[in-house]
Each structure stands twice: as structure tokens, then as C-alpha cells.
Amino acid sequence: MFLETFLQNLLNALQWGSFYALIALGYTMVYGVLLLINFAHGDIFMVGAYVAFFIATLLLGQYSSPFLPPVLVFAITVVATMVITSGVGVAIERIAYRPLRRKGASRLYVVITALMCGLILENGNLALLGASRRNFPEMLSKTAYNIGGVNFTNVKLLVILTTIAVFILLETIVRKTRLGMAMRAISYDRMAVPLMGIPVDTVIVFTFILGSSMAALAGVLFATAYPVLEPYMGALVGWKAFIAAVLGGIGEIRGAFAGGFLLGFIEIFVAALFPSTLRDLIAFSILLVFLSIKPTGIFGVSRATKI
């Protein structure tokens, strides 16, 4: 009985940890490359969920076809959402951050700009679509399994496995490819990167593409698991993912995953043991204590030798 409850909570923790981890990646990579805390990133997650909503609704409604079974619609939605949302992330970089960088603005201004971009995305959504919630269409028919008293769905499994696959993929990109190496190089010594014949802006755009597409992936998966969308859905989850990134050691890809899962575990297990109204209070108190003991996070180092 105890073991079953534990495993049940473990699965839930892994699922929530996955959402946090996928979003935390974007915070951590952009910080590694630009030393910028991109506070618009949580809202990129929201944009991802909405983009997916529109694509899926169109493909299941107006443009439905017998050749497009729901599973295929889901696959197309995931890919198209990642591409389109990356475009939004890159556009924000171009329009808002790059001009400031060119002018040598201090980092405080860039962070404030990021906060404002997030608010613009939230309120732009509100203005365009209204405050009403949207129901995310079901593309994967949810199947529930029960193994030894532990309940889980195919969606939960998909979320967790996808996140593990993303971890392996990103570690490989950052370790093995020249663009990934350039990302690590920038985080260590920005001045020397152009001296290698590398256009710094290309590396920055690449970083935003990676981060935004992973937030978009989190958006689709989140909406599939919890199919209600509203314009502010990225705010709280985004803040928590940012905390997860710091917890893992900001600038470190492994840190985003470790921090995301750690936050998931603490939240779920605190909720299992204490009344739900106390959940966030206790969870964040634990994190506060953790960070006061190790302020650089799990994998962090004190210098900017990140990613």
C-alpha cells in the first residue's frame, strides 16, 4: 500500500518535473549565452499551447481528412507548434533584445524588457482571444493502465519519456555539434567567439530556437494532459520553471532537468503529506533553505562558466 502510493506520487512528480524541466531549459540556455533572464519565456510556453490549440482545431475540424487520424494530427501539431513558437521566440530576440544589445544597454534594462514582452504576450492574447478558457482538443485517446495498483495514462508516460529523450538530444547537441560548442564557448568568453569566425548572433538565434521549441513542446504536452487553456497559464508555471532552472544551477542543461524534477518531487510529495493549501508554502520554504545552503544550485559553479 505504501509502495503503491509512493510509486503513484513518483509518476506524478516525474510528469510535473518534466513540464518544469522542458521550460527551464529555455531559461538556462539563454542565460548561459546572454546572461539574460528571459522572463518572457513562461509566456512562450503559453503561446505554444495556444498555437497547438489552433493547429489541432483546424486539422480536426475544417481541414480534417480521412488520411489524418488523430495520432498523426498530434504529431503534425507538435512539430508545427515547435516551429511556429520558435519563430515567436526568435522574433522577440530580434525586436526587443538585439537592439538593446547593440546599444550596450545594461542587463537590468534587458531583463525589464523581457518582463514587458511577457506581459505583452499575455495581454495580446487576452485582447485577441478574450478571457474565456479554451478546451484543448483530444488527439490521443487517453488510456489508463493499472499495474500493481499504480495508475497511469499513456499521456503521462509520453510526457516523461519525451522529456528524457529531449535531455539526451540536447546534451548531444551541446557536447558534439559546433553550434552547441559555440554556445558553451560564449558562456565562457564572449569576446573570443567572433575570433573563431563564428557569428555570435547566429548562436544566439540558435539558442532561442532550442529554448522556444522546448517550451512549445511543453505547451502541447501540458495541454494534452490538462486540456484547459487561459492567457495567464504561462505565468505561474513559468516562474516555477525559472526557480527550477536556478535550483539546478542556471546555465547548466543538466541543471534544468535536475531542478525541474526536484521541484516536481517536492511539490507532489509535500501535497501528499500536507493539506493542499500548504503545498506551495512548504515547497518553496524547502527550496529557500536549499538555495541558502547552495546558492549556485545543484550543478552550478560560481563563475560564468555555464552550460
Add this chain to the structure above:
Amino acid sequence: MLTVADLHVKYGNIEALHGISLSVEEGEIVALLGANGAGKSTTLMSIMRLAPPEGPVVTKGAISYNGADLLPIPAHNVIAKHGIGLVPEGRHIFGNLTVFENLKLATFARNDKERIGQDYERVFSLFPRLADRRTQRGDLLSGGEQQMLAIGRAFMSGVKFILLDEPSMGLSPLLMLELFRVLKSINESGTTIMVVEQNARLALQYANRAYVLEAGKIVLEGKAEDLATNPEIRRAYLG
């Protein structure tokens, strides 16, 4: 091939170079001498087109290379398209990457696979220490090894013209000599070199020509052997 004409540059509102002119011909080794703060690094960063905050802003004058105007070119293309590289003052090794990754990164803009392979071999034969340490992190190298890596990186970027900013800084006299021998050998296999050097005696021994900068102006120029016997130079730099 490289021509700098009446170059004025500034950092913020402060002018650092007050109209310098110099030229470097293909195959030469040219030394750039001068006291601390004279503007030697600024000259090299201007040629490389490094952007602020590290690099200065050109306000007047011209920089051209093989007939092309370098002024509108971004730094990464000065390397990738025009083939001029810089080994910066203080080396700027990527300490979080391995020796091999540092070298590989320098090939970012290249796609001549076979030549790249030959260049790795050349770097590892010039600097066997780097071959021994290829999987070690850059920040674990000694100062001398870091300098080798910085030069190796410039070499791997496939450039025909390398600017070096105080490459012998922090090296033992023996390593300094070794370094200049390597530079000579790189030069003999077809790479043009311009080197900023505190050790004027050593530089003049290896260079064909030299310029002397003082407070943002060129005050002397000429053949290395003439400058080596110039009484002013002897007094100021050769002790």
C-alpha cells in the same frame, strides 16, 4: 596587401588612435612595438573589426585588405571571408572546452574537410604538448600551453594572416624563443604575421619590418635591422 590609412578610432568619447598609417605585405613578419597604453591592441582590434565594448569605433580613415574595404565587415567575416585572424592579448582560451574542442570550434566557418585534417596534424606537430592534452579542459593548461592553443586555434581557422597580441606575455625566456621559432616556421609556410611584442629585441630579431607606436601615433617605422641599431629604440626599448 593590408593597408591602414590615417586611422582614427575612439572608445566612447576618448580617441585612442590619432591617425595611424601602416601596411603589411604578403609573407612578411611585421612587429608593432610601443609602451603600455600606446594603442597596439587597439590597432589590432580595429583591423579585426571587433565591435564594442571590446573593440573601438573607427571615426576616420581606411582599412583595406587585398583591395577590399574592411570597415563594414563584421569580425567573424574578417576571419571567415578575408582570412585574417587574431590571437588576442591574454589568450582567451575557452576554459570550459577541451583542447580539441577549442581547435575544432575555430574551424566553424570552414568546410574544406581535407585541409582541416592536415591543419590538425600541423598544429599537433608544431605543438606536441597539445596533442598530449587534447581531451583536457582549456583552463587546466599552463600559460605556455594556453598560448600554444591560442595560436593553434588561429591556425585552425584557416587564415593566411595572423595578428598576435603579446604572445610571449608570461612565458619563460626559453618558451619565448621557442614561440618565435614556431612563428617563423608558420611564416615560412606562407602565413603573414603581425606581432605586438614587449620584448623588442626578440621581435626585431625575427621581424622584417617594425612600427613603433606612442600615445596613439606611429613615431618610427622601418626595417627591423635598422630599428635594432637605432639609438632611440635602443634607449627606449632595448635597454
